[in-house]
Amino acid sequence: MAEESSFFDSLIGSNGKLDREYNAEQYATYFKQFLTSGIYHKNNKPSLLVLEQPNELKTKVEAGAAYVEGYMYRNTDNIILTHAAAHSTNPRIDRIVVRLDRAESSRYIKVMVKQGTPATTPVPPALTRNNIVYELSLAQVLINAASTKVNKITDERLDESVCGLVSSLITIPTDMFKKEFDTFMAQVRDWFAAAQQNAYVTGGMNISIASTTPSNPKKNDLWIDTGK
Known part of the structure; x- marks a missing residue:
């Protein structure tokens, strides 16, 4: 059998027998x-x-x-x-x-x-x-x-090679999620690094990542205080 699916309600077929039976x-x-x-x-x-x-x-x-x-x-x-x-x-x-x-x-x-x-x-x-x-x-x-x-x-109850405890086979690939998150954060850090120390951003916004207050701040500028 190439394909198999279950479990469904059974109905009486034309032959008088249930058409969905499972063992x-x-x-x-x-x-x-x-x-x-x-x-x-x-x-x-x-x-x-x-x-x-x-x-x-x-x-x-x-x-x-x-x-x-x-x-x-x-x-x-x-x-x-x-x-x-x-x-x-x-x-x-x-x-x-x-x-x-x-x-x-x-x-x-x-x-x-x-x-x-x-x-x-x-x-x-x-x-x-x-x-x-x-x-x-x-x-x-x-x-x-x-x-x-x-x-x-x-x-030998805790020896998984011969027994072990019942555990779930459904796992969340947290390692993969962490790698994707780390990649994203690396990209964010690179972007901020390029904009660091009052780098100009299109639209007239300055971004400063520093522990001291930026000099001559303007409206809409962004300051990320690294001193806290």
Whole structure:
């Protein structure tokens, strides 16, 4: 489809069907033009904080909300997540992710554990980001070898490469405006410089830019006092 537009009231066509129908993906595509994917904050405090459950292989995700590729996610209460048993000899790093899954069999956004691979020097599992699945990482969770509890949590909510806060994609090109204004002011300064010290201006008007009162001022002359 070369051209697409939305959203319009639907009417019943000659075939008896509505002639303007839209799916969730079209709405998401529209909304994702305005906001970045990420988590929401309240009073400058980011939501969906991940905490360990003491002495257990479990983590808790606090209430909050996220925005993922045009889709809304909201959690109104604490969520308890269970991690797989620790490896006997190697540590592992899991991730707590907000996962958007657009597959027909799924169609959801959920918070879940993304299990890592045990290794001598473990690394967190890579995030999946394609046209079906998109993940935001809330935290890394270290589980040491043979451990029966979570050993360390690394907050990733403010890391824009894996999560970040929701922000506007609509920006004002202030740099361009400033350049244009600076150019204009430079032209004004050049003009005044040429007229400085009682330079004659067509029409019989003298312009003086000085800190002292001009000598022999006439009606319609302009004095810009630089001493104030």
